[in-house]
Amino acid sequence: QQQVKQSPQSLIVQKGGISIINCAYENTAFDYFPWYQQFPGKGPALLIAIRPDVSEKKEGRFTISFNKSAKQFSLHIMDSQPGDSATYFCAAKGKSGNTGKLIFGQGTTLQVKP
């Protein structure tokens, strides 16, 4: 119930291509879905986030698509660049009072080839 399943585990994309990472959840009480980007040896950086009352959110080359009925959400990276090579984590948060506990997916390692 508390899990977030992320796929694929790793992804190789050519420069200029579209990278797609998927996440699925079971708990319908989740109300916030962020994506984090992490480079080796650095902390995760908040990339983009969505709430379940919206089906899509776009920020620059990054788009979250959200399917509430299927309990799935995905990150699309358009025009992927070598600098996008990193590990991406999806996450979900339930109504948690004032603690904000996140449930993370297992991560996807993205490599963008020049």
Place this chain on the structure above:
Amino acid sequence: DTEVTQTPKHLVMGMTNKKSLKCEQHMGHRAMYWYKQKAKKPPELMFVYSYEKLSINESVPSRFSPECPNSSLLNLHLHALQPEDSALYLCASSQVWGFEVYEQYFGPGTRLTVT
């Protein structure tokens, strides 16, 4: 500015040492977090402080002792650690909106090696 700072960047300690990790934020966030991250794994929540009070302890061994001296600072005191405690320790913070929090911002982490 969404900056969370952590010191030190790297720490090597023996199993009998006592050391502390420090985290600081000046965004006015009232929720602060400690996470542990092993290589190629997601961050694993350890502790949550909300309004300077410990609100979540994820069954962390007592050799890790958190402290929140004020709303901007978070410490993690380490004592008698084991080699398997070697990891990247991450601090994060969030603004609290009423009874909810959303955006959580991470610091760069402290790379801890226990010898």
